[in-house]
Amino acid sequence: MDTNSVWGSWGLVVASIVTLLVVRAVWVLQITGRALPAQSGVKRRPLRTLIVLGSGGHTAEMMSLVRVMDLKRYAPRHYIAGATDNMSLPRAERVEAELLKSAQFSDQDTKAADEWLQRSQYSKIYRSREVGQSYVTSVFTTLWAFAHSVVQVLRIQPDVILCNGPGTCLPICVAGFxxxxVGWRWVVVVYVESIARVKKLSLTGLLLYKLRLADQFFVQWKDLKTKYPQANYVGRLM
Structure with missing residues (x-):
């Protein structure tokens, strides 16, 4: 077999793989965002949940959501924050401790519920761009952050990714997508836009909305629903 034939065969293989990935991507994008079917049966399995935290008000808003979550349904919970964020994870640990202390369970499921709550984990990822960092160098840090996010998502194997706007969540959501x-795991991305966004989406929210990477996209103001009709308006959650 001559060299041209070999290269031709490899070219055909590559073209076939690319075609399959494109078809798969179109199919995934078509069904992403549709309402998830309800699980049948009395018992529903717990959903391993990855919660992305961010500096400023993002973590405060996320903790408000966590406090009203079904603790047994969304468990275990794995919290992720940026590498330079030294406040978000300790705050999440305090909230988890409060939830464990105040949770009310029946005698039959107390042990199981405690096990889920105590399995909450905390880790950090590299940030795509620090405040004040040049856009040139941010290209390299973004690629590094994305690679690290893929490793973390593969390690955690989440069923659900919950985020609300910090830039840290973008590479995590892309990794989930x-x-x-590739058909490895169906990861549901739930995005709740920050309550501080009244007239327009944050950059992270806009990218997730335009690229259709979020299965469920929630906004807290009617003006945003009018401007972005594919979003779900749920009123103020905070």
């Missing part, structure tokens, strides 16, 4: 794309 890639798992869908």
């Amino acid at each position: 890639l798992l869908k794309l």
Whole structure:
């Protein structure tokens, strides 16, 4: 077999793989965002949940959501924050301790519920861009952050990714989408836009909305629903 034939065969293989990935991507994008079917049966399995935290008000808003979550349904919970964020994870640990202390369970499920609550984990990822960092160098840090996010998502194997706007969540959501794309795992991305966003989406929210990477996209103001009709308006959650 001559060299041209070999290269031709490899070219055909590559073209076939690319075609399959494109078809798969179109299919995934078509069904992403649709309402999830209800699980049948009396017992529903717990959903391993990855919660992305961010500096400023993002973590405060996320903790408000965590406090009203079904603790047994969304468990275990794995919290992730940026590498330079030294406040978000300790705050999440305090909230988890409060939830464990105040949770009310029946005698039959107390042990199981405590096990889920105590399995909450905390880790950090590299940030795509620090405040004041040049856009040139941010290209390299973004690639590094994305690679680290893929490793973390593969390690955690989440069923649900919950985020609300910090830039840290973008590579995490893209990594979750890639798992869908290759058929490794169906990861549901739930995005809740910050209550501080009244007239327009944050950059992270806009990218997730335009790229259709979020399965469920929630906004807290009617003006945003009018401007972005594919979003779900749920009123103020905070």
